[in-house]
Amino acid sequence: MQSEHKEIITKERFLDLFEKNRALLTKNDTALLAGTREKAIATFARLGFPDTSLETWNLTSLEESFNRGYDYYLRPSEEVDVQKVFRCNIPHLDTAVIGQLNGWYVSKDVPLMELGNGIIMGSLAEARKKYPQLIEKYFGTVADDAGDGFTALNTAFAQDGVFIYVPDNVKSPKPVQLINVIHHDENIFLQSRNLIVVGANAKLSLVHCDDSYNHQASFSNIVTEIHVGEHGVMDHYKLQNLNNNSTLISSVFFRLEDSASLESHYISLNGGLLRNNIRVRFNAPHGRANIYGLYLMDRKQHVDNQVFIDHAYPDCTSSETFKGILDENARAIFNGHVLVRRDAVKTDARQSNKNILLTDTARVNSKPFLEIYNDDVKCSHGSTTGQIDQESMFYLRQRGIGEETARMLLMFAFADEIVTRIDIPQLRQRIEDMVKKRLQGELQICEQCVLHCSTPEHPVEFQIDLSKI
């Protein structure tokens, strides 16, 4: 087992690690992939890790996280409790489940499934061996340089993760649930790399969960590349429920071809420091992308959503809708950046960020930012930060609803604008439950999981005191 014990994270450490393990890392690479890796490590050597002098990182300091010290593994651990990884799947939700433990693919049966309809799904490491041409065509082409070293570092060290390929004209019959569990007895730094290709006229629903089962500190640098072909449809759900000692840098890159359609949902329920880099590039005209985000944070949790939408071609539509409720000492950052390039006429781009602060120690920074080089556009952005509306509160109280319940109802209604957008009914039901529990302070990480997820026999409901009405 190769590990670097509890060292703090520095650029030198990773450059050194790469030098020493080059042979291992590039073992199954084609010449092109090896080249991509070399380029990436050079980029990382130039950029290093971001610090607060960078505009996009000026409110998120990683110093504390870095100094905790982490182990780094270049091979998966041998004993894997598959049961543990899969206990999180959603009841009644008929999905194809694939799992990752500490960034490594784990499987009940085969590492790479090839379904009858041509869908390939499984371990990226395995796919690199088996389908080098396919991987070569897409790997590293969607993830551009996000301006910080994390993506380059991930590309250089990419070993395992999930690979999903939906061929042209194939509609994935059921949602794919990708569960990424972090569970280790020591502090761990992990990097996984996911590559998802949705062909022309194809469709895929992907539910991507990040969970942790204990309170051990972890640092994840996860990069996901998603390519959506012409007229392809991608429904993407990202659920984050991690412990308070975890740091997650999640970078998801979308590339949309002609008339492709994307719906992406980010639901952040818990996590020490969550950083979501969401980057959408319209690579051809007529694309459509809707990004929704909901974050419910308390204690000293920190969530930082950075959305970048690149309107490089005409006639594309995008929207960003992010909402958050911040309690105790939580902090939320929203940075929406829409770039409309010179030739991207008839662009329609909307941004919205709404926040509720419940305490005087919670903090919000919002920067809905538009950069436009073309006059034939419709762009708007809005941002509000405030507290629960007193008039609505009065309305409910007047009808005999207790203060606490009324507050819950209003908060839930606030969050529901995002939850209601979820297209898979079972998933929506589950998220609704989780949001309710989260707002009641019951939901922490899965270790204390008391979820008796709503079933027709035992629905989760608010306790409205009817005697006072």
Place this chain on the structure above:
Amino acid sequence: MESQANKILDEVTQGDYKYGFVTDIDTEFAPVGLSEDTIHYISAKKNEPAFMLEFRLKAYRHWLTMSQPKWAHLNISPINFQEIIFYAAPKKKKELSSLDEVDPELLATFNKLGISLDEQKKLAGVAGVAVDAVIDSVSVKTTFSETLSKHGIIFCSFSEAVQNHPDLVKQYMGSVVPYTDNYFAALNSAVFSDGSFCYIPKGVRCPMELSTYFRINAANTGQFERTLIVAEEGAYVSYMEGCTAPQRDENQLHAAIVEIVAMKDASVKYSTVQNWYPGDKNGLGGIYNFVTKRGICKGSNSKISWTQVETGSAITWKYPSCILLGDHSVGEFYSVAVTNNHQQADTGTKMMHLGKNTRSTIISKGISAGQSNNSYRGLVRISKNAVNSRNYSQCDSLLLGARCGAHTYPYIQVDNKSSIVEHEATTSKISEDQLFYCQQRGISNESAIGLIVNGYAKEVLKQLPMEFAVEAQKLLSISLEGSVG
């Protein structure tokens, strides 16, 4: 109203920068370049007390340690500070005691700009406007000083204030914008030559509009002026600022500081019509305008309101801000920024809410045409103690033409639960429906755009004092002339 609109439309057709003339005045210059010697020279020229020289040198030494900021969405060709003349003054023959003694060339210059320095003429009107006229590095004449002094108001050039009211200058200069604030503020603090000083004593409502008119005349010079306005408890003043420069092929530097202090219950309204030479159609020449403007609402219930119409300058870098320190204090920012041809503007505001129940409003209207880039950059910061604070921001951008850029960078930071911050913005072009409607009624394309743009900017223009509003409307039309093909 209609005839006025027609007049504006007429003006549109004439177009071009009409203040681009040069006056032939006998001018004396400081040696080219910047060093401690330059600062000694300026200070000696102005016969300043020791504390001023000390302040300048400290600022200069600090400036040497700084580098030019790069964060703005601006493409600035490097500035060679050793090629600039930091002090240029029309030669004085002797001390002036009345208007008759002002150089007739200077008077003619200001008359040509539409600024009358003749008090008699103005007195015929209902309410006059007191003007401090600044040409290059010095103030040449301040009108109505005597009338104002009857109310206890001090309105004079900064140099005079240094001589006659050193205590006030010492107390307030640098208290809102310290020399360490930013690169251009440090530069200004080191080499500033003149500007206006205004002090409104307790309980006085200034009976007339005060204004400063800045004019760059000499070639190769930079203008570095500094304005300081202090409004004591319960005082009120409305202040206006205008500026023009000759048409030249090289870029000229203008780095100014404006500081406003508003005590309890005081109210200050500051209006600017910025019309520095914007450069020609190919982006040649024009003024580099780097300005630090900031006001502090020191006492409770105080108010500072900024209104700006930005049409000139090759590069504008300007963020008039309010520090809302006093409880219940109010900050306002109304802006219209127009860029055409190759102009670049990065402008906006900062509202720092520190006191309880503070309120701020931001209305910003950006208009970009030609190949220009126009950015709004604004910060709203509600600190932890600023409970029950309120902000409303609206920043709209209008794009005219396919090669221009409009950008908005709103920064919103809220650190308490009882405050409400709202921000909204839209970006669009003039709708084809609106244009069609006008054209159908026989209004030419260009005139229609003038009309629509004026309507779009009306929300801000109505905040301007009468004297300025008319001029600003004309300016809007002229600046956009030829922008639509």
